[in-house]
Amino acid sequence: MSTPTTSPRPSQLPPPSQDHYLGLTGANAMATKAVAETEARILKAIKHNAMVCIHGHVGLGKTFAVHTVLRRRAPETTVRLRYNNGANMNEIRTQLWRRLDLPGEPPQSVGPCDQQIQDALEAEPRVLLIDEVQGLGTKALEYFRNLWGDDARRAAIIFVGSGNARQKILNNPALHSRILDWYQFSPLTPTEVQAIIPAYQQTWAGTQPELILYADDMAGHGSFRNWARITLLLHDALEENPDLALSKDLIRWVLSRIDPTTRHTPQRS
Template sequence: MLASLHRVVRRDVEAGRVLPDRAVVRREWGEQQTRQALADLALAGLSEGGAAKTSVPPSPRLVPEATGGLPVGESGALAGVALPVGAQPVWTLSVRAVAEAVGQAMAVQGAVCVFGDPGRGKTAAVRMVLSEVPPGWKVTWVPVAVRPSVAGMRRAVFDALALAGRFPHTSALADAAVAGALGQARVLVVDEAQRLPVPCLEYLQSLWDHPGTRITLVLCGAGSERALARLPQLASRVVAWQEVPRLTGAEVASVVAGFHPLWRTVPAPELTWIDQSCAHGTFRTWAALTAHLQNALLTTADASVDRALLRRLFKRVAPPL
């Protein structure tokens, strides 16, 4: 048997085949296990009631076990998301779809584009999904200025990474510092990505293509998919295009009731009427209407949630057509 093994090795060497280094094989195997674990988290199926099914012990995951499960502060606030007092984030079907898309991108260190009309909750969904990430991963949010330049984008990434020291005086030094910080597994989130011109998108692509970086790129914003269309080289690297649609009529009642206690005493047909008359499945409109309703109930004696009051509030949250 040893002679046969010797002949096989000699044949492969003579044929020019390089035998893999054991350390390299082990590292690749470990990375594959990590990618598979992330993929399993992202692809966790949904139960009939809408909650994700998992069979692993409690640990950081991208898809929660229950519809209300979300690590938030004592006030119910989620970092970076403005909500009315008493409101809490809700894991809608759209949020779960974003979780699956981001998880799949993390599994292969690819890119994901989260898009949809304004006010549908894209940023909130991404923040909810990334509120817990697997061990070894970090999340960095990169702000996008109005009409950004490549120099401004470079500085924004440098500052978002909170790198020590002053900003380097040359772009080469800045890029080297950024690439070094991106050598560990990291989700780089660029919100309002629709503002990015092609040169800024090319800069982000250069960071992602750098051989020393390990980035999952999340591009989020209303029109971000159109911005990416201007740079096919980067668009071709997107492993998941995830739209955040309007709330459907079937889910409005349960989602809004979970969003704020004010709506839990309102009959489902009335919630449907509110959505059809004003909110039209837009989460931002529901949040604004909730804040106005809270104020009206606190400042007006004997106020009640009736259609007369709601019609007055509709005019405050929607401009005249």
């Protein structure tokens, strides 16, 4: 008699094609130091059912790194939560209820609703991914702290945020004291830019390092989102006009599209 098998739970993580800004064609996932550091924190969180926080300025690749790691390490057990700025507690509970695939509608009464959520988290290993944590209020942060528990430690929790995300957690001593580990994203250094960007997308393959550093100094600033925007505009320009060549003048044209205050006078041949 054969043992019935259960189908894997569909992943709540978006497909890799959605990770790159505006779905940049041909963009490659780069094995940066930040991805490795993020993976180390997430593995600790999963191992110990702990809470960790990944934070830093916008556009540096935090969400990309977290998604990349969780696809490898917990694709079926990740519960992905992302709330609108200032979401109320009813919205918090309702989305969590649905992401946990609990039956029916959540009870109107807070106690029974929270109890069923806690039971679901205790029933099997889960990783709660809470993105854009800077938009959550004090009550929401306290709710996740209580949901995690102390003795129970019902799920690993990955907080991801920009702006004042770290300060918001610091302002909640009960939550802050329970965060196992932190990692702050920083812009790519010039050395990292020179090593990474030529392999990031075909547009930059074989480009002179000086030209890459020029683009970084002017607009890239070590931010993957900035680089994706620059690359997308360059890619389209070169695709639409095969006679063009990647040059400082073409990069200045791109910069004038991103920032209209950038002066650009086309060079005449």
